[in-house]
Amino acid sequence: xxxxxxxxxxxxxxxxxxxxxxxxxxxxxxxxxxxxxxxxxxxxxxxxxxxxxxxxxxxxxxxxxxxxxxxxxxxxxxxxxxxxxxxxxxxxxxxxxxxxxxxxxxxxxxxxxxxxxxxxxxxxxxxxxxxxxxxxxxxxxxxxxxxxxxxxxxxxxxxxxxxxxxxxxxxxxxxxxxxxxxxxxxxxxxxxxxxxxxxxxxxxxxxxxxxxxxxxxxxxxxxxxxxxxxxxxxxxxxxxxxxxxxxxxxxxxxxxxxxxxxxxxxxxxxxxxxxxxxxxxxxxxxxxxxxxxxxxxxxxxxxxxxxxxxxxxxxxxxxxxxxxxxxxxxxxxxxxxxxxxxxxxxxxxxxxxxxxxxxxxxxxxxxxxxxxxxxxxxxxx
Amino acid sequence: xxxxxxxxxxxxxxxxxxxxxxxxxxxxxxxxxxxxxxxxxxxxxxxxxxxxxxxxxxxxxxxxxxxxxxxxxxxxxxxxxxxxxxxxxxxxxxxxxxxxxxxxxxxxxxxxxxxxxxxxxxxxxxxxxxxxxxxxxxxxxxxxxxxxxxxxxxxxxxxxxxxxxxxxxxxxxxxxxxxxxxxxxxxxxxxxxxxxxxxxxxxxxxxxxxxxxxxxxxxxxxxxxxxxxxxxxxxxxxxxxxxxxxxxxxxxxxxxxxxxxxxxxxxxxxxxxxxxxxxxxxxxxxxxxxxxxxxxxxxxxxxxxxxxxxxxxxxxxxxxxxxxxxxxxxxxxxxxxxxxxxxxxxxxxxxxxxxxxxxxxxxxxxxxxxxxxxxxxxxxxxxxxxxxxxxxxxxxxxxxxxxxxxxxxxxxxxxxxxx
Numbered sequence: 001x002x003x004x005x006x007x008x009x010x011x012x013x014x015x016x017x018x019x020x021x022x023x024x025x026x027x028x029x030x031x032x033x034x035x036x037x038x039x040x041x042x043x044x045x046x047x048x049x050x051x052x053x054x055x056x057x058x059x060x061x062x063x064x065x066x067x068x069x070x071x072x073x074x075x076x077x078x079x080x081x082x083x084x085x086x087x088x089x090x091x092x093x094x095x096x097x098x099x100x101x102x103x104x105x106x107x108x109x110x111x112x113x114x115x116x117x118x119x120x121x122x123x124x125x126x127x128x129x130x131x132x133x134x135x136x137x138x139x140x141x142x143x144x145x146x147x148x149x150x151x152x153x154x155x156x157x158x159x160x161x162x163x164x165x166x167x168x169x170x171x172x173x174x175x176x177x178x179x180x181x182x183x184x185x186x187x188x189x190x191x192x193x194x195x196x197x198x199x200x201x202x203x204x205x206x207x208x209x210x211x212x213x214x215x216x217x218x219x220x221x222x223x224x225x226x227x228x229x230x231x232x233x234x235x236x237x238x239x240x241x242x243x244x245x246x247x248x249x250x251x252x253x254x255x256x257x258x259x260x261x262x263x264x265x266x267x268x269x270x271x272x273x274x275x276x277x278x279x280x281x282x283x284x285x286x287x288x289x290x291x292x293x294x295x296x297x298x299x300x301x302x303x304x305x306x307x308x309x310x311x312x313x314x315x316x317x318x319x320x321x322x323x324x325x326x327x328x329x330x331x332x333x334x335x336x337x338x339x340x341x342x343x344x345x346x347x348x349x350x351x352x353x354x355x356x357x358x359x360x361x362x363x364x365x366x367x368x369x370x371x372x373x374x375x376x377x378x379x380x381x
Numbered sequence: 382x383x384x385x386x387x388x389x390x391x392x393x394x395x396x397x398x399x400x401x402x403x404x405x406x407x408x409x410x411x412x413x414x415x416x417x418x419x420x421x422x423x424x425x426x427x428x429x430x431x432x433x434x435x436x437x438x439x440x441x442x443x444x445x446x447x448x449x450x451x452x453x454x455x456x457x458x459x460x461x462x463x464x465x466x467x468x469x470x471x472x473x474x475x476x477x478x479x480x481x482x483x484x485x486x487x488x489x490x491x492x493x494x495x496x497x498x499x500x501x502x503x504x505x506x507x508x509x510x511x512x513x514x515x516x517x518x519x520x521x522x523x524x525x526x527x528x529x530x531x532x533x534x535x536x537x538x539x540x541x542x543x544x545x546x547x548x549x550x551x552x553x554x555x556x557x558x559x560x561x562x563x564x565x566x567x568x569x570x571x572x573x574x575x576x577x578x579x580x581x582x583x584x585x586x587x588x589x590x591x592x593x594x595x596x597x598x599x600x601x602x603x604x605x606x607x608x609x610x611x612x613x614x615x616x617x618x619x620x621x622x623x624x625x626x627x628x629x630x631x632x633x634x635x636x637x638x639x640x641x642x643x644x645x646x647x648x649x650x651x652x653x654x655x656x657x658x659x660x661x662x663x664x665x666x667x668x669x670x671x672x673x674x675x676x677x678x679x680x681x682x683x684x685x686x687x688x689x690x691x692x693x694x695x696x697x698x699x700x701x702x703x704x705x706x707x708x709x710x711x712x713x714x715x716x717x718x719x720x721x722x723x724x725x726x727x728x729x730x731x732x733x734x735x736x737x738x739x740x741x742x743x744x745x746x747x748x749x750x751x752x753x754x755x756x757x758x759x760x761x762x763x764x765x766x767x768x769x770x771x772x773x774x775x776x777x778x779x780x781x782x783x784x785x786x787x788x789x790x791x792x793x794x795x796x797x798x799x800x
Contacts, residue, residue: 026506264594291536295693358683381550
């Protein structure tokens with residue numbers, strides 16, 4: 001019997017199967033996506049089978065005697081928190097969309113999990129007229145997912161909390177704390193293993209208290225920030241360096257973190273074996289001369305593939321400032337990356353207001369500081 | 382009396398229903414006929430059913446069979462629904478036995494659409510990947526949308542320079558000029574809001590998004606002009622944001638490139654055009670760049686549209702009269718007769734006619750002068766100086782400059798020499 005809800009699962013399963021075939025054709029036989037889609041298809045067909053088997057919990061409309069005891073007529077086991085959890089997850093997606101890719105991804109994952117739980121709970125509440133059996137059915141379906149995922153989340157909380165604590169305390173205290181905590185865990189585990197009569201409730205309670213304490217201290221230290229040596233090191237790398245001189249613009253660190261992740265790269269500048277060249281979408285060959293658009297927020301990615309630390313400098317003309325009293329100042333327009341180590345990369349975002357022929361004495365180009373004989377000519381029409 | 386009244390009602394009711402049914406049938410037929418006739422345009426410049434290049438042909442090869450299959454399925458479904466409605470209409474009969482599910486029917490009705498969709502999905506995926514191929518690019522052009530016109534920038538790098546003689550960047554607008562049978566790759570982006578680039582006879586559409594560069598293949602099989610239209614609502618004058626792709630033979634294209642790269646020549650002293658050059662420098666060069674135009678001290682005049690325009694640019698007018706359109710391709714620079722002569726010419730004579738550009742006899746004086754008199758009156762733009770608080774005083778489009786008729790005469794004479 002193909003029931004109403006099983007049609008959904010069968011249809012989605014068939015679609016996944018078709019998608020797997022299309023994937024194979026479109027990707028010249030690549031199997032990764034098709035394996036995922038086939039697994040999805042099997043899962044959906046399996047769910048369709050369950051729905052068919054339990055007939056969606058329905059009885060025939062003509063069998064009026066069976067109506068009161070029909071699964072569909074049973075009330076749900078209690079208030080469900082899944083709609084609220086789903087709404088909060090969707091909220092996290094929206095917040096992540098405008099704030100952080102990490103929050104967005106977590107929101108997506110939580111939304112999928114919460115909607116899944118909601119859907120399965122709704123189904124299992126009316127899988128039969130027997131509430132206990134329904135609970136068991138729900139466990140069969142979701143426990144294989146809930147238990148490992150819950151365990152992974154628990155481990156994540158423990159590792160993150162512990163790492164925040166270790167990044168916060170001094171380099172002297174860190175090893176001591178690690179040793180003490182390790183010893184306590186080892187001793188506690190040994191005691192439990194020796195005294196078999198110890199109650200599960202006591203062990204569980206002790207673990208819960210330890211977890212709460214660890215999470216609380218981890219959260220507090222995360223809010224307090226890393227130890228000052230780490231903060232200073234970070235600031236030295238990213239803010240204390242003024243690569244282009246006092247008059248030059250500093251690179252936009254926010255751009256390298258956020259804009260470059262969402263925007264297309266206008267050009268990727270690569271410094272390799274002492275040579276500088278660029279790669280751009282639409283050009284198959286490496287370029288030593290590139291054309292950039294005027295009055296446009298360009299994101300340029302610099303990648304250092306040479307030994308040592310190097311910095312990219314984009315020269316884009318000069319600007320004459322009126323300082324008043326007939327005094328003017330001619331300043332070079334530059335945008336620079338920080339010193340980038342071998343294998344590292346950084347994006348800068350820059351808007352070039354004037355065409356390159358506006359500055360005949362100050363050609364537009366991209367260079368690497370300290371390297372005289374290699375540059376990329378930049379044309380801005 | 383009441384019995385007679387009841388009898389009359391019994392007779393009148395079906396008659397009324399029949400009359401209503403006939404009226405509804407006539408209306409439906411009339412609407413269907415109108416819709417059918419509306420689709421019969423013979424000379425539709427943006428007709429997706431008349432591909433003029435390999436990319437558009439690939440789309441056409443896909444959409445035709447899909448359209449036929451969808452049509453057949455549509456007819457079957459509508460006939461089946463109509464038959465079911467008529468056959469099982471309520472005539473006061475008893476409710477038939479209620480059953481739940483019919484596995485054979487359901488399986489058949491699931492499998493058949495799945496097979497049809499599979500048959501459509503496989504060639505669709507293949508076409509998508511073919512249209513996304515860029516490794517065989519022969520020419521690259523930057524296409525940048527802004528409210529409400531398209532800028533074309535031909536970079537003087539790579540194969541553009543080596544194979545097509547573009548030794549210095551060419552910047553133009555309104556009309557994209559490409560050589561025939563050449564795989565052109567457009568790098569499409571935007572300076573303000575999201576637009577969408579579409580020349581239906583040459584390929585599908587591609588969104589132009591600020592901060593992103595999207596790639597679109599374009600190839601014209603024979604010389605001619607192919608019209609397009611921005612297909613993403615982008616503000617007040619979205620409907621005036623048009624574009625045309627001009628395909629030239631290789632020889633004609635080389636001539637076009639050579640002309641674009643020619644050095645600027647000032648109008649002869651004492652002419653109306655020379656007077657217009659002065660007015661242009663005073664009034665227009667703040668936003669519009671004309672390459673080669675010099676200050677009295679010999680330094681190049683550099684426009685500064687970034688100070689006046691939200692988008693930061695205005696069309697480069699260096700070779701305005703080599704184009705056939707202006708103001709976002711909304712109006713022709715050619716008179717209707719001259720325009721028709723160019724558009725209707727065969728592929729052999731087209732290039733020569735196009736390369737003539739806009740002559741004095743063919744100039745569409747009316748629209749150009751109206752534009753110079755009061756541009757926002759002709760094309761709706763956010764160009765009222767009193768309403769620019771939200772943009773920090775910057776315009777979205779050309780403001781009314783308050784030019785006198787003498788100034789307009791001189792500017793027109795000057796622009797006529799921009800070839």
